[in-house]
Amino acid sequence: MTAAPPVLEVRGLTKRYLGLTAVAELSYQVEAGSIVGLIGPNGSGKSTSIDCISGFQGVDAGEWFLDGKPLHGLRAHRIARLGLTRTFQTVRAYDELSLLENLCVAAQETDGSGWIASLRRSAEVREKEARAAARGQALLESVGLAHYAQAPAAILSYGQRKLLAIAASMMAHPRVVILDEPVAGVNPTMVRHIESVIRQLNAEGVTLVIVEHNVDFIMNLCNRVVVLESGRKIADGPPGLIRSDPRVLAAYLGQARAKALASASH
Numbered sequence: 332m333t334a335a336p337p338v339l340e341v342r343g344l345t346k347r348y349l350g351l352t353a354v355a356e357l358s359y360q361v362e363a364g365s366i367v368g369l370i371g372p373n374g375s376g377k378s379t380s381i382d383c384i385s386g387f388q389g390v391d392a393g394e395w396f397l398d399g400k401p402l403h404g405l406r407a408h409r410i411a412r413l414g415l416t417r418t419f420q421t422v423r424a425y426d427e428l429s430l431l432e433n434l435c436v437a438a439q440e441t442d443g444s445g446w447i448a449s450l451r452r453s454a455e456v457r458e459k460e461a462r463a464a465a466r467g468q469a470l471l472e473s474v475g476l477a478h479y480a481q482a483p484a485a486i487l488s489y490g491q492r493k494l495l496a497i498a499a500s501m502m503a504h505p506r507v508v509i510l511d512e513p514v515a516g517v518n519p520t521m522v523r524h525i526e527s528v529i530r531q532l533n534a535e536g537v538t539l540v541i542v543e544h545n546v547d548f549i550m551n552l553c554n555r556v557v558v559l560e561s562g563r564k565i566a567d568g569p570p571g572l573i574r575s576d577p578r579v580l581a582a583y584l585g586q587a588r589a590k591a592l593a594s595a596s597h
């Protein structure tokens with residue numbers, strides 16, 4: 332029996348900032364229907380790699396494919412339309428807009444038709460808006476924010492903003508969603524809720540890549556874990572093996588030791 336082709340395949344991704352190689356020849360594959368964790372110390376290139384794959388940053392080298400279709404060289408909204416979306420480490424929301432409006436804006440951003448088309452208010456645009464509103468309402472229900480649908484995003488707690496961002500990433504009916512630190516700075520009850528939302532999305536067929544510093548969260552949720560250190564992949568495997576991988580332990584211990592030394596010297 333041949334293995335199913337990966338839904339996402341990254342080959343040789345390299346990104347440099349002046350003298351710094353933030354991501355170095357990163358390659359990995361994501362199986363359809365899986366949840367893959369992407370971990371590594373601060374500054375190891377996790378967010379940069381996501382920015383590149385999702386089309387928010389140019390790259391120095393590398394190719395990546397969604398269901399075998401090349402995504403490299405495409406802009407973010409094209410990549411989103413083809414089925415790969417992401418959330419941002421720093422949550423973004425339009426505070427003065429309602430939750431539902433925030434989701435409709437997200438749909439329009441990936442739609443690529445923009446505000447000029449909206450100005451024309453053609454029947455087609457109105458129909459698209461109605462579809463986006465219905466999708467937005469359904470997603471707010473699935474993340475548990477439906478009662479705030481008409482409220483401005485300004486009233487949301489930090490954890491609720493993370494949920495809104497997850498809902499926004501789902502507006503384009505993606506095949507793959509990359510979440511950058513979905514539970515960082517969130518209280519334990521909300522962490523459990525976000526975990527259940529992620530599991531539910533996965534059960535509905537969405538493949539996920541999750542960047543997190545909360546290692547327990549990742550080990551519990553993910554089928555496979557990719558570990559970066561200084562832009563390079565140092566491990567890739569099931570959580571059980573990653574936990575005891577000497578290179579991974581050294582990368583994390585190294586950082587903890589450096590932090591301890593830094594605080595001791597103050």
Ligand SMILES: Nc1ncnc2c1ncn2[C@@H]1O[C@H](COP(=O)(O)OP(=O)(O)OP(=O)(O)O)[C@@H](O)[C@H]1O
Nearest residue numbers: 348351353371372373374375376377378379380420
């Ligand atoms: N726009 C930029 N210009 C220059 N250097 C950058 C830029 N963005 C990131 N870097 C550098 O690239 C490296 C990787 O950063 P990145 O944000 O991808 O790390 P990360 O693994 O997401 O870290 P964290 O866990 O802290 O979010 C770091 O050394 C960072 O300082």
Ligand SMILES: [Mg+2]
Nearest residue numbers: 377378379420
């Ligand atoms: Mg980051």
